[in-house]
Amino acid sequence: MGESAKSRITFTLLASVVRPAMNLMMGRRWEGMENLPKGHGFIACANHVTEIDPLVIGHFFYSQGILPRYLAKASLFKAPVLGPALRATKQVPVTRGGSGAAASLAAAQAVIDADGALIIYPEGTLTRDPDLWPMKGRTGAARLALQTGAPVLPVAQWGAQDVLPRYGKMLHLFPRKRVRVLVGRPVDLSDLHGVPLTKTVLDEATERIMAELTELVASLRGEKAPAKRWDPAAKGQRSAGRGYNGETEKTQ
Template sequence: MKGRRIGAWYRLVVILLKPVLLLSTRRNWKGAENLPATGGVITVSNHISYADPFTYAHFVYDSGRLPRFMAKESLFRLPLLGRIVRGARQIPVYRETRDAGAAYSAAVAAVRAGELVAIFPEGTLTRDPDGWPMRGKSGAVRVALETGAPLIPVAQWGAQDLLPPYSKRLSLFPPHRIWVTAGPPVDLSRFAGRPMTLPLLTEATEQVMAELTALVEEMRGESAPAERYDPRNRGKPRYGNPNPRTPKTPKARNFPGLQKRKRSGR
């Protein structure tokens, strides 16, 4: 933690947001020892709310690392937020354009420079009606295989109570319970040194999503559906709110597994 070069813009974000998160959340952090203290690393996380990048970043910051997010390019064009994310050296993702490869190249360079790159492999908020991780994209696996850096699954739950999916109604009080757990590195050794064909990337990505989902299952005390939600088969737009009337992701406090842990003090 000591001596890390945080930069002025990153420091501004910490000064502004960390006190808010400390007051509005009750944090259950686990697995921080699985995040390497130094060196390049890729993390993947489930995406349940527009608030979860902040709760995730809080966990990583408390673990002694600074995340560089791969984030949609439209955020970089917003008047104030855009200046902040650019100043904090986040990585813009140009979805389905000729510039899409720039994000991959930037992520590889960042990992090789010893940084922690954070990726939401679903590419958007989960469309699963119960908030489970859905089908993932292969970007994180490609970066991991290209660099040889560890890929760490980081599961989270509870941020949807701060800000429900696609909602603009932020709820800060009473404080909400937030769970974040980092698992051990995904073993991708059987894919290393092989051509990154579509079947290989699909298989490796499914392994990553399976391990991430297992962490969410443990966190929620429930089993995920046997078939992973795939938005390609649902006739919905690939990005944005798929249906304004879609049921909201269930609140964290509604899950008996989490309530049991809360009462027992774990």
């Protein structure tokens, strides 16, 4: 039995447990499926508001007949229970520097070449924005997109934070919540392909990805996004705990 067949069987077994549980915990509404590429791999950039986001996004893609592959910290592959599951489902370990980085890129490229979906959280972690808007992105997703040439699809989700609040420890199951996932059109990075990957180029590509993603989140929320994305590295925001307009950060 080939590696891909083993991976699909493992996905099927896990999905038979996880998906019914997800359906019990929350209603769902999938939108924008017409924007999913047909017959070739792509990178999906999703917003990140709570620890169960990967289950939501994975549920969505599996429902479309697409096996989701995530970029995950290499250390997670050594965890007692999670590690074997990540390896069995062919998730992509992220190792920085040297041969490890080259191996990560090769693994990501293999997913795309196999017409798969490589899922990345371009913020790099749960949003620190006090109102859960997408914050300033990191350049890793943009770099990978420009290195592989894969199309980038923004994928917004909203509602999972009502089931498990950001940094929460307890599920809020009643009343039953609803989660929505909205897929946008591919981000236009065509003019940035084939040029040196300078900081300026990577920042521009990242900004385009985050702008499209934020617009989709605003559509799901029915609200206007802040004019400026939260930057956890900005001294005033980090030390004073203040938001965009000088307002005190809300407690989640």
